[in-house]
Amino acid sequence: MPRFLSSIGATERWLILVIACICIGLSLATDTFFTLVNAFDLLNSSAVNVIFAAGLLVVLVAGGIDISFAVGASVVQYLAVIVLMKLGGGNWAIGLILATFFGFCLGAINATLIYHFRIISIVVTIATFNLFFGLLMFFTGGVSIYLLPDWMTRRVILFEYETSAGWAEITLPVLVMAVVVLATWFLMRKLSFGRQLFAIGDNVEGARRLGINIGAMHYLAYGWLGACAGIAGLMQAHYAQEVVPNALYGRELEVLAAVVLGGARLGGGRGTLLGAILGLALVAITQNGLNLLGVSPYAFRMIVGFIILVAISMSGETLGFLTERMRRSRRADDVASGGAE
Amino acid sequence: MKQILAQLLSGKSGPAAASVPSARENLALVAVLFGLVVLFSAISDRFLTGATFASIAYQLPELGLLTLAMLIPILSGGLNLAVTFSANISGLVLAWVLMWGGGADAGLTALIPAIILALVSGAVIGWVLGAVVAYTGAHPILASLAMMIFLRGLGEFLTRGGSVSGFPPELTWLGQGNVMGIPVPLVIFALCVGIWALILTRTRLGFAIYQLGSNLEATRYSGINTRWALTMVYVLSGIMCAVAGIVMASRFNSVRVGHGEAYLLITVLACFLGRVDPFGGFGRVAPVILALVILQVIGSGLNLLGTNQHLATALWGGILISVMVMRFIWGRVAGRMR
Secondary structure (H helix, E strand, C coil): CCHHHHCCCHHHHHHHHHHHHHHHHHHHHCCCCCCHHHHHHHHHHHHHHHHHHHHHHHHHHCCCCCCCHHHHHHHHHHHHHHHHHHHCCCCHHHHHHHHHHHHHHHHHHHHHHHHHCCCCHHHHHHHHHHHHHHHHHHHHCCCCECCCCHHHHCCCEEEEEEECCEEEEEEHHHHHHHHHHHHHHHHHHCCHHHHHHHHHHHCHHHHHHCCCCHHHHHHHHHHHHHHHHHHHHHHHHHHHCCECCCCCCCHHHHHHHHHHHCCCCCCCCCCCHHHHHHHHHHHHHHHHHHHHHCCCHHHHHHHHHHHHHHHHHHCHHHHHHHHHHHHHHHHHHHHHHHHHC | CHHHHHHHHCCCCHHHHHHCCHHHHHHHHHHHHHHHHHHHHHHCCCCCCHHHHHHHHHHHHHHHHHHHHHHHHHHCCCCCCCHHHHHHHHHHHHHHHHHHCCHHHCCHHHHHHHHHHHHHHHHHHHHHHHHHHHHHCCCHHHHHHHHHHHHHHHHHHHHCCCEEECCCHHHHHHHHCEECCEEHHHHHHHHHHHHHHHHHHHCHHHHHHHHHHHCHHHHHHCCCCHHHHHHHHHHHHHHHHHHHHHHHHHHHCEEECCCCCCHHHHHHHHHHHCCCCCCCCCCCHHHHHHHHHHHHHHHHHHHHCCCCHHHHHHHHHHHHHHHHHHHHHHHHHHHHHC
């Protein structure tokens, strides 16, 4: 097996296989799926989720979980737009800095509660999920903002190409997604900080005895997710051209399902960026394909849920787990029957 | 001190939580509840009236039944994120059987099979989820999330996002009537709490559930059929979701997919507030009920003060954080005194 293939984990290989089957099926069934326009549309519309996923992966690898990030992104949207309006408009640079900063602060709130008060991450983030969302809805009264700065609602096309099916375009969210994914990859694979995240995710006490600063790692992980969520929030506002308080409500569970489907272990220590992206791709491509096949939109969620259920029941890891269990139980049976004789 | 720190750092409050006497752990929650009641009655003179308590009594069971459905999976070391949509699907089964039996004119002959089928549908959903969790080794969060997405999609597909309504008066009685002045939903809730307490403290399965949450492998080695027990955890959860679905259907006199969706994370919050160990293995029913009453008092109290539901949601989150922080500080202080 070529070296690059052996470096891809079992879950990822399994996902690539499933996605390839779905893609081939869709290319044969529809003549619109396998086009540049559709591929670019898929990229543009999934960019926000991929940014969320990159951030969430860092927290999952560090042994935590975060439910509050999507609602946090909505809070960031409001804060950023209000501050930008106060500043008299601003531009992309200021917007991104503000979103990153506010997002980091919200993540730091989670990190503070988790690290300094030793509360388990799922408890903290379910509490902050309700806190953020409740306060956001209370203060905004559920009112959306349609009056955004001009630069924010203007579509930014980075690359376009005319095909027979229309213009294939790549817009700004895709570039931001690429930057965030690259930065996250660099953090997790190349920086010692990132390797330390894996260490605390695998064994907190062991990592502490190695001299890793656990507190700083918490702020890094949750702050990173917060910053990613802030950026994703800004991109979502740009993409939708409006800020709606409950637009991202419920997104956290969809992203979580996709990232965990991609092999990130709940409990920490394991997870790859490729897997997270593949998990999201499986969901996005399925939805896109159903749309092109003309299936009723009401059936989308059902089919996506079913595919995830089947995928987790059949993944290579599970099969390995099952065979190992069978072998072990057979051995146990042998021992039991041997003892009886 | 170092030992305590190490224990805290390991993330699991297991042994510490288990050594806290149940009386004291309830006492703290009662104190919070008492403080809230005093606070609300000081702010509004309409709080300490029958109307407030009636509204609490009718609203508590919905959230309460879903929380019970969440409790057993958490005790077993998992989580069931499909509770709300599972309740919706069971509600839909109930509604369809009733529609088939004559809608608003359907008598008891249609109602009883409808309720039984709704409970069976809940059990089937729970069984499938339990089997996926028990036999494939998938993490319960992932499995139940996938189930949640599937059930929600199934419900939306079958109802096209609309609602089913028009039920016989016998069913509405379940949600809105009362027996000797006690609201029927509250009676149903009390019964379910009793059954849950009985299962958890007095049966082999209940014992196995706590053991699963503490250490699955050790439980398996001790001769308990962990796959069967795990499956049963989700079957029980599914049945309780169905009960919640029936009560919700009867209270609103309609079923819509998405009813009670916002309760999903609140049920987890209530369990944690009621001192259930997030990793499973430790937790009792009584403190969870107290936590539920606290949440409902906040909701009804704020409603009375004229603020909207969202402030209550924020406060629910805030209360959980402050209780956890207080517990941490209390643990520190107690540790120093020792």
